[in-house]
Amino acid sequence: MATVQAPSPGQGPVPVPVPEDWDINTSALVTSNEPEKIYREYDYLRSHCPVAHVDKHDGYWVLTRYNDVKEVASNNDKFISYLCAIVPADPRGIRRPPLKFDGENHKPYRTAIDRTLKPARLKRLEPIIRAHCERELQTLLDRGHGDIYEEFGSNWTSWIEKEWLNLDEEDSALLVESFSPFVYAWRTGDWATVKKWSDAWYGIAHRVVAARKANPLDPEIDPASSLLLERDKDGNPLDEEHIIGCIRQIVIIAMVAPTIVLTAITKHLSEDKELQNRLRNDRSLLPAAIEEFIRLHVPYRGFARTAVKEEEISGTKVPPDEPITVVYSAANRDPEQFPEPEKFVLHRENISSHLGFGRGIHRCAGTAMARMILRVYLETLLDRCSDWDVSGEIVYARLPEVGPTSCPFAFKAAA
Structure with missing residues (x-):
């Protein structure tokens, strides 16, 4: 094994082992889904080659330093999402707003979504979301075991989407039914099934938009009605195809990411009983703990930007024609930003600087809802x-995510 010294403030250099013949194109971060292997190679790249090129997926760049990721994600004038927002890119070239729209084209979609996520609405939604959580979790607890991702998280986040989007009972049931098989199909490369459920979600979006056109709801509480209310930079209604695409994008992002994070947190607490008991006995610690959990377990490694023109990043010239992955999961473990990055540290002084929700205009619109969901x-x-305790095999996500997508647990009910 070759060893590269990666700096870690407060601890001195920490050895980062990599094979003698290490090649990024055959590395774990390209070929494996196992987080610990991926994180180890991020450490190597951060100290050895912080702006690295990968040949796979038609060529893309990997950023592993916090400052580089933050700058590229934040600077929408120099780095755009329109050409490629995620690696691997959708081969169909579909551009769904708001993620794949920039500048003035992005603004009305983000305004419409933000309108439906104000504190007053989240406060009204919380008891409803809690009731769904209690019901879905109790199913696993009654039998003493279950997969938090596949049997709980996928169902619960689908019910959350139902409440946020105001779906009718039929489409709500379809959403709950479809999420687990969609994720399993994506994980196993069953693209025919992926397309089947993706098309089903488009069907939901079509029906929601048609229903709101006929009978609009209050735009403060309904995303489709809010989108139909918005106007583009020229004062025209938003294109209906793009409104449908926006709702379709909301469906997948708002279900996949939270489910990975809550599964990763459950696994973390199964391994750290002291922390588990601390949080059980002092709920005032939960907000701080959630921020540190998000830092450690951010599920993104494939979100991307593309340079408008050639840019120099950490001494490397990056051309305008290849995606640059803003690897939040690497940035959040940069020891220059977060000392002892692999360690859970409650009340980190700079925890508010984590990139768990991204940065810039494409920062997660559902940040406040995500924090509420985790709490x-x-x-x-x-x-x-x-x-x-973990009671079976753990399966991890493919690009563009990182983290568990199947994790069975054995539960001991409270007395």
Whole structure:
């Protein structure tokens, strides 16, 4: 093994082992889904080649330093999402807003979504979301075991989407039914099934938009009605095809990312009983714990930007024709920004600087809802369980995510 010294403030150099013949094109971060292998190679790249090129997926760049990721994600004048927002890119070349729209074209979609996620609405949604959480989690607790991702998280986040989008009962049931098989098909490369469920979600979006055109709801509480209310930079209504695409994008992003994070947190707490008990006994620690969990377990490694013209990043010239992955999962473990990055540190002084929700105009619109979802989940889990342990094989996500997409647990119910 070759060893490269990666700096870690407060600890001195930490060895980062990599094979003698290490090649990024055959590396774990390109070929593996196992987080620990991927994180180890991020450490190597950060100290050895912080702006690295990968040949796979038609060629893309990997950024691993916090400052580089933050700058590229934040500077929408120099780095855009329109050409490629995610690696691997959708081969159909579909551009769904708001993620693949920039500048003035992006603004009305983001305004419409933000309107439906104000604190007053989240406060009204919380007890409804909590009730869904309690019901879905109790199913696993009653039998003493279950897969938090596939049997709980996928269902619960689907019900959350139902409430946020105001879906009718038929489409709500379809959403709950479809998420787990979609993720499994994506994980196993069953692209015919992926397309089947993706098309089903487009069908939901079509029906929602048609229903809101006929009978608009309050735009403060309904994304489709809010999108139909918005106007583009020229004062024209938004294109209906793009409104449908926006809702379709909301469906997948708002279900996949939270489910990975809550599964990763559950696994983390199964391995750190002391922290689990601290949080159970002092719920005032949850907000700080959630921020550190998000830093450690951010599920993104493939979100991308493309340079408008050639740019120099950490001494490397990057051309305008290839995606640049803003690897939030690497940035959040940069020891120059977060000392002892692999360690869970409650009340980190600079925790607010984490990139768990991205940066810039494409920063996660559902940030406040995500924090609420994680808090509600942890409160429910800690209330109803005295302990839990991983009880089977863990399966991890493919690009563009990182983290568990299947993790069975054995639960010990609270007395």
